[in-house]
Amino acid sequence: MIIQILKEAWISISAYKLRTFLTMLGILIGVAAVVMMVSAGQTVQNEITKTFDSMGTNLILIGPGETVSGGVRGGRGKPTVTFDEVDALKKLKDVEAASFIVSAAAQAVYGSNNYGVSIYGTTPSYLTVGNWEIEQGQMFTEHDYKSGKPYVVIGQTIVNELFGLQNPIGKVIRLKSQPFTVIGVLKEKGDGMMGDDQDNIVLMPATTLRQRIQSYFRHNYASVVFVKAVSEDKMEIVANRVEYELRARHRLKDGVANDFTVRLMTEMVEKVRSIGFILSALLAAIASISLIVGSIGIMNMMLVSVTERTREIGTRKALGAPNKWIMFQFLAESILISFMGSFVGMIVGVIFSQIGGVIFDKDVPISIWSVIISVMVAVIVGVASGLMPALKAMKLDPIEALRYQ
């Protein structure tokens, strides 16, 4: 019976091709819009995750404390963690690596080329905590760090800007008029979260930076300290150990606030990702308005169809069609229209998302959510918009229906 009803419904809707197509279009556009918005949202979330991953995983960030003046929170205070304290943090349990940066900015000069760069004074472990890899040459060693050697490891952008096609290894660049030998090149990372160029970076031993570029600094305080836990589930406990260790070293009494801040990268990732999720849900919600409009379109068309085919309904009833059959046939017609619209809409949505991905040079995932949304929409919209017309058709009096002009 169900197959026969579906066949009859299919024949009926295919008899009015243009009308069926136009009705379908509403659902098609709605589903395509939702699929595209969900894909866009997921792409944004994936990009965020990728960016955070490129910054390092299982990371705990220690920065300056917050200033409090008269009970009012101010901005960031001065850095309070020294280079030596970072060395001590390395020895804590479940810590894979610890490093830090002190930053500066300068014009890098090589021959007649020059380029504005960010300089990170750091330790060799920075490669591990920052998820960096060496493309060419090598990283400076612990020995280079301790003795303050004028070695630099540079990012791809600087290679391109200063050296072009030349091999930069062994070449000498000048930063703040000081000569530095390029001993390594970092593997490309691409843009950071804020669209900043992560590859426009010069790494050098922090000791070298302090001696040659920032010799006016009297103390060796790290701007940001990175501690990498051995695994994600150890992050919380490592953060506690770091806090305990630093409080002890800073001789902070109970009740006195930290003069540093400890942040877990996972917390930051979750925060940003939840914003991304809310954003994509919001986009999908806006797109689903067109689904409601499409659904009203189907209901409208089915109501017109019932009125137009009143005589047909009367004839079918006179020839022995039970009321339920009539209802199911009209319901099947609206579900078929909705199903086709959703299916084609899903394909169109996926195709357009992929085209968008190509245009913006991003990997757009083909989500299982597209299929789930489409099927749900097909059933819900089909039933919701077809039920009222189908009931109307079912309730028609065969005598009145046969008389209908």
Next chain:
Amino acid sequence: MAEIQPVIEVCDLCKTYYMAGGLSQSVLKHISFTIYPGEFVAIMGHSGSGKSTLMNILGCLDRPTSGTYQLSGENVSDKDDEALAIVRGQKIGFVFQNFNLLMKRTIADNVSLPLIYQGVGDEERRQRAVEMLKKVGLEGYEDRLPSQISGGMQQRVAIARALINNPSIIFADEPTGNLDSKTSDEIMELFAKLNEHGITIVLVTHEDDVADYAKRMIKIMDGEKAYDGLRADYKENQGA
């Protein structure tokens, strides 16, 4: 000799329409008659006489207010909508004044439509439709659309559709009302031929020429049975 079971047995049938404000209108008043297999009966009456209401009740599209109606020995006067739909599908064939064909469906689809509701498969439906179209002289027209054939042919299609489920009786409501006189004759001759083959036919008409094809006539006047007898006798009395 075994007693022949009537196809239709109507006893004291009344139909009253109740309207808002407590008003009511009695359309059929205490009508009784019996129709046996193989009869060709014309129900006649002026416009508003109640003949269409009677036809609707006999065709199981409506229920009487009181009285009983037995179709092939089965009391159908108090059945619900679903049960009446089954009765219509199994025991009744309809031929309408304006054919009531589905214009977007082929002739074969139209003819086989009643079989869908009885769960007959595609192939058998098609086969039976082709056979039935042959009976009404429309062999080879199976895959055409109703709009591609004449009015007379369309009514033949409707007759084939009425016959396809081997009904106990065929109800024809003004079957020639939309046809010219020549085509009307052809259609009525087809009915006469079918009746000769033993099919029971009840015809509702107000045209004397059309009623002449029937052997028996029931005349309804103001909701009451005014005459029930041979058509020839009625004409003779009228002429006298």
